[in-house]
Amino acid sequence: MLNPNSRCVYLEELRPPAGFTLDRAIATTFSLNLLALLMAPVSMVFSSLKEQDELLQDPVALLESLRQTAGHFAVFCQEGRISVPREDTLLYSYLERAVVEVQPPGGGVFHPKVWVLRFLGEENGKQVTFYRFLCLTRNLTFDYSWDTALVLEGRLADRKNAYSRNRPLSDFIRSLPEMAVRKVNPEIEEHIDIISDEILRVKFKTPEGFEDKLRFLPAGIKGYKRLPELDHYTRLLVLSPFLSGRALKSMIERGNNNILLSRPESLDALDGETFNALKDSGTSIYIMDSAAEKPESEFQEWENDFSGLHAKLYILEEGWDARLWTGSANATNAAFSGANVEFLVELQGRRSKIGIETFLGKDEEPDTILSMVHPYRRPEQLKDPDSVEQQLETALNEARKAVTDAGLFLDILAVGDKTWTLHLNTTRDLVLGDVTGRCFPVTIRETAEQSLEPLLLGDTVIFQGISLASLTSFIAFKLTAQAGNRTAELNFVLNLPIHGLPVHRDKAILQNIISSRERFFRYLLLLLAEGNENGAGPEMINAFLGGSGKGSVSSYDDIPLLEDLVRAFSRAPEKIDRIAKLVNDLKETEDGSRLVPPEFDQIWGAFLSLCKGGASD
Structure with missing residues (x-):
């Protein structure tokens, strides 16, 4: 399965x-x-x-x-x-x-x-x-x-x-x-x-x-306050990277020979009462082998030694039948109490086809789940929770909540013909406590990084000298907390309301990406190659993208462009619409017009004449 x-x-x-x-x-x-x-x-x-x-x-x-x-x-x-x-x-x-x-x-x-x-x-x-x-x-x-x-x-x-x-x-x-x-x-x-x-x-x-x-x-939504209780089973498998005592104990109260597969740090964090309940119930506990990949952590000060497990799966057996739940919900109180918004799907089948033993496979066989896990052994001496780490994490999460609750929005003001200023404002007071913060538009990274201090004082953060193509509603925030000689950083982006965005911003991005006639040629090949078995197909565009090696494409003489345009008009007219939109968008400005090569203009004009001639026959 x-x-x-x-x-x-x-x-x-x-x-x-x-x-x-x-x-x-x-x-x-x-x-x-x-x-x-x-x-x-x-x-x-x-x-x-x-x-x-x-x-x-x-x-x-x-x-x-x-x-x-x-x-x-x-x-x-x-x-x-x-x-x-x-x-x-x-x-x-x-x-x-x-x-x-x-x-x-x-x-x-x-x-x-x-x-x-x-x-x-x-x-x-x-x-x-x-x-x-x-x-x-x-x-x-x-x-x-x-x-x-x-x-x-x-x-x-x-x-x-x-x-x-x-x-x-x-x-x-x-x-x-x-x-x-x-x-x-x-x-x-x-x-x-x-x-x-x-x-x-x-x-x-x-x-x-x-x-x-x-x-x-x-x-977690209207009409579906919480997930149904896991019931009607004689054996249960729980695969969950995160755990909490109350939810887990309610799951293993029934059933025999249950199985739990999780991350070692989640199992270490279980309180003694919950872990003893697991042992007393006869539940077999496994963890993934350490060779599995490690997910990223958003907190920059510490590195979490995750096992690489992120799947959530529940298999419930009763008699000859089995049910499988898969989706977003961990075996936690937040997931099963209705606090979180979650989504799972239940599938049903015969135990012999989708049951626990089928899922696990056999230990001696390669490429089975059981061959990739090993029994969990609780350390004799558990590490005490890192109180400083918890303090830093709490401070950063509270600061993030303060930023999201501040009612931030952006105003854009033109400065001359080609530059703008981006103003970051609040509608409610912003209080960060001992946490400091900086921010910048994601399109220009740290080159425009500004302190959040003006917002704390009821003022405005101003990003100056922004080009039209760099204007964006995505603002990145970098929050830093300190406890003694330790610091931690939390980074995130908000998609903020933006006022005064020039209507031609997207076309400025287009011109910035198609910054040369060579790139215009590349774009043209891409449009013609999409889904095409002939003409300027995948081999042609890949040769072009590969540079000036053997068989590379470098000019309009290297491809039968007019023939490809006519073929596209006949077989995939939507490609012609996209090319026309590209040309029209570029030619709306003087800078954009210079990106359209004269050789293409000549071929494009001939193609349009052919189309008009065909339409009048």
Whole structure:
């Protein structure tokens, strides 16, 4: 059922099926890495191009994927949990309209990790709407921990009545805008309305080995206050990186020969009463081998020795049957009490196919879960909690909460023709205590870093000399706490309300990325290569991206451009629309016009004449 040696790449699951294109998508995550999110549109758009890893390193490919998917997807994440990207690029600004920060109503955190993608295509001459649902245990980051991913697919059925089992999923999607800390823009509201309505009429196919029974299990939203209690089982497996005593004890009170798989530091942190209850119940406790990957920590002063486990999985056996729960919920009080917003899916099947023994495999066989874990042994002398570390972490989290509660917003003022100032303001008092802070727009990194001190005094933080292309609503914050001779730092990004943003900002980014006629040529090849088996296809663009080596492309004489344009007009007219939009956007300004080569203008003019001639015949 689950092969630990078969590891799917998160972003590959966003690729459209053959013959389909992405229409719209909704995603949720606790934490968010902007660079990881930049890569999502590449998977959504360039599914047929070879050497995708190379394209990810090319800003032209990223730019076109962002232009094609702009307004087509939204990501809801916990406020204050966007990480500061390690790479700076103007392209982050294209994500501003897609990122929605939220605060859950129950006082916990927004923790679900799902994608719902809507694709459009044709089958037998009829338009088909195809849905893909991802239920994940990881966030949209570059974490390489062990995780689980459930992929469900189905077509929109031509029926009036809903599939009742999809109602919780529809209600969850519809609840998302209600948790947003700022008003959601109309295009995202439209995505929510369409997807939450249509998803009711999608017959999802369960994975091989499972029966045609599934339950969507949201928690922490209206109508779904908390997760159902784990019940009706004679044996239970809990796989959870984080634990808390009350939730865990309630799970192992019933059942025999239960199994718990977690991280060593989480098990070490259990109180004596809970650990003794585990031993007395006969629960077998395992941890992952230390060779597993380590996730990143947002706190910079200490390094957590994680085991690399981030999956959440519950297998419940009763008689010949078994149920499997997978999703975002850890075995913690916050997850199962309704404080957090969570999402899981329950699958059902025969114990022989999806049960605990099948999941674990055999110790002596390679590539099984059991071969990658070993029994946990509680240290005789547990380390006392690091009180200084806890003090620093508490101070930083309180400071982050103060920043997010301060009602921050941005004003933009023009200074001359080509520079602007960016003003960071508060609507409520900001108090950080002993924590100090600095901030900067993510597009220009630390070169414009400013102290938060003016905000503490009721004044404004001003970033001066900002170019049009560098204006952004993504502001990074660096908070520093000190206790004795130890310091810790907490970094995060907020997507703030912004006033006075010039309407041509995105076109300035376009001109900045296409900064030369060579890059314009590269962009043109990219547009023609997308999904193309002939002409300026994958080999051509990869040769160009590879530089001046053997077989490289360097001029318009090296490709039959006019023929490729005519072929695209006949077979994929949307490519011509994209090229026309690119040319028109660039030619709106004098600087942009200089990026369009005269050789292309000549070929483009001939092509347009051919099109007009064909239309008049």
